[in-house]
Amino acid sequence: MIPSPAAVNAFFAEQFPSAHAGGYRCVETGEGFAVARWPYDPTQLRPGDLISGPTQFALADLALWFLSFTVVGLAPMAVTSDIHINFLRPAKGGDLWARAQLLRAGKVRITGQVKLWVDGAPDKPVAHVVGAYVRIA
Amino acid sequence: MIPSPAAVNAFFAEQFPSAHAGGYRCVETGEGFAVARWPYDPTQLRPGDLISGPTQFALADLALWFLSFTVVGLAPMAVTSDIHINFLRPAKGGDLWARAQLLRAGKVRITGQVKLWVDGAPDKPVAHVVGAYVRIA
Amino acid sequence: MIPSPAAVNAFFAEQFPSAHAGGYRCVETGEGFAVARWPYDPTQLRPGDLISGPTQFALADLALWFLSFTVVGLAPMAVTSDIHINFLRPAKGGDLWARAQLLRAGKVRITGQVKLWVDGAPDKPVAHVVGAYVRIA
Amino acid sequence: MIPSPAAVNAFFAEQFPSAHAGGYRCVETGEGFAVARWPYDPTQLRPGDLISGPTQFALADLALWFLSFTVVGLAPMAVTSDIHINFLRPAKGGDLWARAQLLRAGKVRITGQVKLWVDGAPDKPVAHVVGAYVRIA
Numbered sequence: 001m002i003p004s005p006a007a008v009n010a011f012f013a014e015q016f017p018s019a020h021a022g023g024y025r026c027v028e029t030g031e032g033f034a035v036a037r038w039p040y041d042p043t044q045l046r047p048g049d050l051i052s053g054p055t056q057f058a059l060a061d062l063a064l065w066f067l068s069f070t071v072v073g074l075a076p077m078a079v080t081s082d083i084h085i086n087f088l089r090p091a092k093g094g095d096l097w098a099r100a101q102l103l104r105a106g107k108v109r110i111t112g113q114v115k116l117w118v119d120g121a122p123d124k125p126v127a128h129v130v131g132a133y134v135r136i137a
Numbered sequence: 138m139i140p141s142p143a144a145v146n147a148f149f150a151e152q153f154p155s156a157h158a159g160g161y162r163c164v165e166t167g168e169g170f171a172v173a174r175w176p177y178d179p180t181q182l183r184p185g186d187l188i189s190g191p192t193q194f195a196l197a198d199l200a201l202w203f204l205s206f207t208v209v210g211l212a213p214m215a216v217t218s219d220i221h222i223n224f225l226r227p228a229k230g231g232d233l234w235a236r237a238q239l240l241r242a243g244k245v246r247i248t249g250q251v252k253l254w255v256d257g258a259p260d261k262p263v264a265h266v267v268g269a270y271v272r273i274a
Numbered sequence: 275m276i277p278s279p280a281a282v283n284a285f286f287a288e289q290f291p292s293a294h295a296g297g298y299r300c301v302e303t304g305e306g307f308a309v310a311r312w313p314y315d316p317t318q319l320r321p322g323d324l325i326s327g328p329t330q331f332a333l334a335d336l337a338l339w340f341l342s343f344t345v346v347g348l349a350p351m352a353v354t355s356d357i358h359i360n361f362l363r364p365a366k367g368g369d370l371w372a373r374a375q376l377l378r379a380g381k382v383r384i385t386g387q388v389k390l391w392v393d394g395a396p397d398k399p400v401a402h403v404v405g406a407y408v409r410i411a
Numbered sequence: 412m413i414p415s416p417a418a419v420n421a422f423f424a425e426q427f428p429s430a431h432a433g434g435y436r437c438v439e440t441g442e443g444f445a446v447a448r449w450p451y452d453p454t455q456l457r458p459g460d461l462i463s464g465p466t467q468f469a470l471a472d473l474a475l476w477f478l479s480f481t482v483v484g485l486a487p488m489a490v491t492s493d494i495h496i497n498f499l500r501p502a503k504g505g506d507l508w509a510r511a512q513l514l515r516a517g518k519v520r521i522t523g524q525v526k527l528w529v530d531g532a533p534d535k536p537v538a539h540v541v542g543a544y545v546r547i548a
Binding site for chain 1: 495497499514522539543
């Protein structure tokens with residue numbers, strides 16, 4: 001029922017090749033959660049060698065998308081409704097991880113939260129996200 | 138006092154070359170507002186030929202950054218604190234525009250809202266953003 | 275089609291008497307907007323004689339509810355989905371006003387933004403809100 | 412260092428008597444968290460006998476305020492900066508609980524998330540909140 005990371009990534013590559021080419025991947029799926037990773041790329045940094053806000057947003061958005069697959073399967077027809085992101089600490093020096101956790105799967109709206117951290121420091125989140133995907137007919 | 142779009146773009150190119158290379162630009166600045174644009178790129182679309190959420194987020198984040206320059210000048214030392222984005226309509230088929238408007242310039246926190254739309258349809262916003270930059274010493 | 279403030283207030287009194295008893299009122303409705311007011315009550319203030327965050331939230335939430343009536347009529351079956359509030363300035367010394375403006379009326383989700391200000395200072399907003407109501411069957 | 416619930420409630424009663432009179436209380440404090448409760452009051456419900464959004468907002472806002480006390484002590488000088496609330500399920504039929512958990516204590520901004528639930532159903536959250544208090548000099 002819950003698609004494997006390999007199945008998610010194959011679907012992702014087909015549906016959204018430009019993001020897939022950026023290295024983003026689903027690395028784990030399970031009941032009520034999904035984990036995604038962005039491989040560190042020194043050419044994509046902001047001033048101060050920081051992993052940029054858009055990169056963090058993109059990874060969180062993907063993690064929520066992957067989370068939606070654990071609820072409704074590999075359905076193309078879901079779009080982001082709204083996302084709220086708090087940047088908590090500078091993100092530096094390693095792969096970026098995002099773990100999305102289900103808050104509520106409604107008939108229309110799938111709401112989750114996402115914790116983001118840099119490789120090796122899961123207890124020092126760099127960003128926190130709450131967001132929702134909406135199923136479209 | 139308010140930096141021109143040309144000055145903003147030169148600073149942007151120097152500070153954040155990878156985003157600048159993506160084609161994002163400041164196109165207007167003024168008292169309490171800044172306008173940014175992303176040139177349509179068919180290789181960067183989501184399923185359904187939609188301009189992706191991360192692209193919209195990136196443009197809105199930049200528009201808020203440019204807005205902060207109209208308040209404090211071309212200062213590198215400002216970081217995004219939090220951003221809330223509502224996706225309102227599918228974004229399709231043209232350049233993406235973002236107009237950031239100042240809500241409040243506090244000592245530490247600069248809050249603004251951003252309207253995003255696709256070329257030719259400013260009255261049909263595709264996304265609405267509220268966010269804040271924080272000045273760091 | 276668009277219910278008058280009197281019609282809105284009668285419906286409001288019937289549906290949500292405890293809030294109506296707190297003095298909150300709809301004062302204007304129109305195409306794509308609604309205005310609400312909370313009459314200054316010195317017994318309901320926070321430290322520093324500030325109008326409290328919950329009072330501001332309640333007024334913004336009501337303004338969005340009234341806004342939803344301008345879209346779907348006086349329908350009881352709408353609930354708040356999510357609200358994002360930025361407090362911009364101390365709110366002191368007078369009636370509180372809130373003007374809700376429609377961002378998008380979708381089939382399921384009605385999104386709007388709300389500006390809040392204190393009597394006499396509409397150009398110095400005390401809070402900014404973005405939120406959505408969801409229609410339930 | 413971390414004030415007890417009794418100390419928090421005494422301070423709360425002194426600083427914000429109208430909310431204290433509404434029955435809201437701090438019921439637990441600890442390293443990085445605070446728990447608050449609102450005692451069920453059938454006279455304060457919305458249509459459908461629901462605990463209203465403003466009541467949920469007020470409890471979450473208080474839980475974040477109490478959380479800030481666990482970081483900086485019983486300091487009056489902190490104000491809500493921004494709050495994002497997602498309503499997840501109808502809230503019915505019992506006391507309302509809110510557990511605020513620290514996400515980040517910065518020099519200026521204290522960010523936390525809050526889970527809200529109704530008595531007896533902690534695994535079915537009725538709302539999820541992310542918000543920040545800002546220390547003022």
